[in-house]
Amino acid sequence: MTETEKQSALESIALIKNLVDRSHREITHGGSGWICIIWGLYALLGYAGSHLFHHWHSPALAGWWWPFLMLFGFAASIIVIRRKAATRSARLKGSLTGWFMLFWIPLILLMAALIALCLLLPDLPIKYITPFVLLVVSAGYLMIGLMFHKSLLVMGFLGLAGTFVTTVFFIEQAGPILSLLFGLGLIVTGLLLNRRR
Amino acid sequence: MAEHLSTRLDKVLTQKVRLGIMSILMVLEEADFNHLKDKLGLTDGNLSTHLGLLEDAKYIRIRKTFAGKKPKTTCLITERGRRAFLEHMNTLEKIIRSIPGT
Numbered sequence: 001m002t003e004t005e006k007q008s009a010l011e012s013i014a015l016i017k018n019l020v021d022r023s024h025r026e027i028t029h030g031g032s033g034w035i036c037i038i039w040g041l042y043a044l045l046g047y048a049g050s051h052l053f054h055h056w057h058s059p060a061l062a063g064w065w066w067p068f069l070m071l072f073g074f075a076a077s078i079i080v081i082r083r084k085a086a087t088r089s090a091r092l093k094g095s096l097t098g099w100f101m102l103f104w105i106p107l108i109l110l111m112a113a114l115i116a117l118c119l120l121l122p123d124l125p126i127k128y129i130t131p132f133v134l135l136v137v138s139a140g141y142l143m144i145g146l147m148f149h150k151s152l153l154v155m156g157f158l159g160l161a162g163t164f165v166t167t168v169f170f171i172e173q174a175g176p177i178l179s180l181l182f183g184l185g186l187i188v189t190g191l192l193l194n195r196r197r
Numbered sequence: 198m199a200e201h202l203s204t205r206l207d208k209v210l211t212q213k214v215r216l217g218i219m220s221i222l223m224v225l226e227e228a229d230f231n232h233l234k235d236k237l238g239l240t241d242g243n244l245s246t247h248l249g250l251l252e253d254a255k256y257i258r259i260r261k262t263f264a265g266k267k268p269k270t271t272c273l274i275t276e277r278g279r280r281a282f283l284e285h286m287n288t289l290e291k292i293i294r295s296i297p298g299t
Binding site for chain 2 (some may be wrong): 005006009010011013014015016019022023024027163
């Protein structure tokens with residue numbers, strides 16, 4: 001056996017390992033990068049829009065802005081899933097839909113339920129709503145990150161730490177700080193997930 | 198021993214592009230033509246040639262359908278292809294193990 005043949009066998013194994021790993025990664029979190037970016041933008045635009053409506057003395061519009069934007073978030077997520085699924089295998093289609101169904105829908109429902117709960121509690125000062133929602137959501141990311149991807153785990157940890165620090169030291173500015181942290185955190189995670197594909 | 202092992206390597210899968218196609222299909226079971234082209238960085242003509250050779254060896258099955266008005270080519274791994282890939286990989290590992298110091 002020549003040196004070239006030995007080298008070729010090593011290269012073949014490396015090629016197999018690389019493509020198998022990449023395909024497995026794609027099954028685990030394919031498409032989730034763009035979905036993270038969409039919901040990161042949702043957090044940033046949501047806060048910015050609602051802040052502007054409050055500034056223009058339109059609290060009703062500010063209240064409707066988040067659910068209105070959520071419809072766009074859902075529509076964009078579905079477009080991403082459909083576009084990705086159109087060129088891929090049945091296993092990837094299942095994983096993309098599964099990712100969205102298992103991860104994002106419960107998370108969004110959890111956030112909606114928490115916001116509704118906060119609104120039903122008249123004694124809860126409004127400045128505590130964002131930290132309260134984000135503490136629960138970050139715990140969710142932490143748990144799901146353990147199963148799916150370490151980027152989500154890091155995001156959950158940073159979310160918890162950031163919310164804690166903001167609540168203790170900057171509670172008056174918790175809204176803008178946490179929206180920025182949460183939104184940018186999701187966008188960075190999305191970019192990382194896309195880069196690792 | 199090593200001489201003997203190298204003759205046991207699958208001739209179809211010795212080529213790196215075909216080995217790459219089979220590696221992806223081992224995980225995904227089926228993949229769209231464009232997905233394979235994108236992942237392996239190949240041209241249409243180059244990929245078609247390699248898919249043709251894999252199909253001739255009955256390692257993959259090619260399914261042609263239409264998505265709306267657009268033709269869609271899907272490649273599916275066969276049981277024979279799966280077995281051949283595993284045997285090829287097994288032989289590669291034996292070759293590597295037979296090299297002192299690896």
